[in-house]
Amino acid sequence: MTKTYEPLQSVRWENDELILLDQTKLPEQTEFLTLSDVKQVWEAIERLKVRGAPAIGITAAYGVYVAVRSFASATVDELLSEVKKQADYLATSRPTAVNLFWALNRMVRRAEESAAAGQSPAQIKQALLKEAQEIQAEDERVCRAIGEHALTLFSDGMGVLTHCNAGGLATAKYGTATAPMYLAHEKGWNIKVFADETRPVLQGARLTAYELQQAGIDVTLICDNMAAKVMSNGWVQAVIVGTDRVAANGDVANKIGTYGLAVLARAHNIPFYVAAPLSSIDLTTPTGKEIPIEEREAEEVTRGFGRQVAPNDIKVYNPAFDVTPNEYVTAIITEKGIVRAPYRENLQALFEK
Ligand SMILES: CSC[C@H]1O[C@H](OP(=O)(O)O)[C@H](O)[C@@H]1O
Numbered sequence: 001m002t003k004t005y006e007p008l009q010s011v012r013w014e015n016d017e018l019i020l021l022d023q024t025k026l027p028e029q030t031e032f033l034t035l036s037d038v039k040q041v042w043e044a045i046e047r048l049k050v051r052g053a054p055a056i057g058i059t060a061a062y063g064v065y066v067a068v069r070s071f072a073s074a075t076v077d078e079l080l081s082e083v084k085k086q087a088d089y090l091a092t093s094r095p096t097a098v099n100l101f102w103a104l105n106r107m108v109r110r111a112e113e114s115a116a117a118g119q120s121p122a123q124i125k126q127a128l129l130k131e132a133q134e135i136q137a138e139d140e141r142v143c144r145a146i147g148e149h150a151l152t153l154f155s156d157g158m159g160v161l162t163h164c165n166a167g168g169l170a171t172a173k174y175g176t177a178t179a180p181m182y183l184a185h186e187k188g189w190n191i192k193v194f195a196d197e198t199r200p201v202l203q204g205a206r207l208t209a210y211e212l213q214q215a216g217i218d219v220t221l222i223c224d225n226m227a228a229k230v231m232s233n234g235w236v237q238a239v240i241v242g243t244d245r246v247a248a249n250g251d252v253a254n255k256i257g258t259y260g261l262a263v264l265a266r267a268h269n270i271p272f273y274v275a276a277p278l279s280s281i282d283l284t285t286p287t288g289k290e291i292p293i294e295e296r297e298a299e300e301v302t303r304g305f306g307r308q309v310a311p312n313d314i315k316v317y318n319p320a321f322d323v324t325p326n327e328y329v330t331a332i333i334t335e336k337g338i339v340r341a342p343y344r345e346n347l348q349a350l351f352e353k
Pocket residue numbers: 051052053054163164165166167170171175176177203241242243244254255256320
């Protein structure tokens with residue numbers, strides 16, 4: 001019997017409005033936000049009300065349309081400069097996930113192409129909405145394709161460990177790292193998932209454990225410091241994570257803690273897979289050293305979710321991401337197929353296909 005998966009949608013355009021599921025409230029509350037101005041969109045991204053590289057890109061794309069739809073532009077040139085101005089503003093919300101910049105650049109290009117085709121300001125605005133909707137629809141198809149390729153590396157009954165949330169809540173649907181878990185479930189396979197809670201913002205505990213449990217998938221929540229024990233128990237046959245940005249040489253930026261997981265996987269001879277849509281692969285960034293790593297406020301560590309867990313005025317280092325060197329990456333799973341080393345050449349070839 002096929003078990004279909006109908007997730008909570010993190011982002012949707014409905015009744016001519018941008019609606020977000022407020023992910024900071026999960027898993028206890030399911031609250032939706034209607035965003036009517038670009039500052040609200042910026043804040044929703046920066047405050048992680050919507051998070052996850054693809055979902056950030058989709059939200060920012062709609063954000064450009066929300067920002068300009070009531071712009072009273074006398075000329076096309078005035079509208080184009082407003083589109084660029086709003087895209088530049090949204091680009092300042094978070095620095096690491098390349099999908100944000102990929103989506104914003106795509107929106108600006110769409111406006112320019114519409115203008116070059118002689119469209120009016122009203123037609124250009126409609127083209128922007130259509131582009132954002134296409135970005136969202138494509139992401140759903142891309143994630144499912146990633147799942148199908150990843151499934152060739154999975155087998156019924158295996159144990160899989162994942163980190164943070166690269167799930168349906170981080171994308172249009174299915175997720176990237178979780179896509180093979182949902183497709184395996186649809187096929188009736190029993191994949192045993194171990195979800196790292198992922199300190200300090202707990203995307204694994206609050207989001208991955210939640211969405212997989214809702215879908216009826218076998219998921220066990222562990223603290224990040226338990227991953228080595230779970231691996232040494234022989235319960236994990238693969239690690240699969242998402243990414244915020246893959247550099248041209250295959251270095252991978254992802255949620256803080258991913259690098260340590262990759263080293264542990266290597267030590268236990270467990271394959272370490274990165275699920276990456278082409279929209280998260282950035283050939284203009286040569287290596288992981290050039291990927292900007294977001295540092296967030298100390299309160300996420302010392303007062304996460306309201307309870308003080310550290311002394312006042314303690315020094316805190318809170319990088320939201322780290323970089324896994326490509327030599328620890330067994331394969332990068334994309335919608336166009338599975339890529340292995342040598343990554344520089346093989347990633348370049350992906351874009352030439
Ligand atoms: C497919 S989502 C990719 C990525 O985004 C998450 O970061 P955040 O929750 O801070 O937006 C995490 O690194 C996921 O793996």
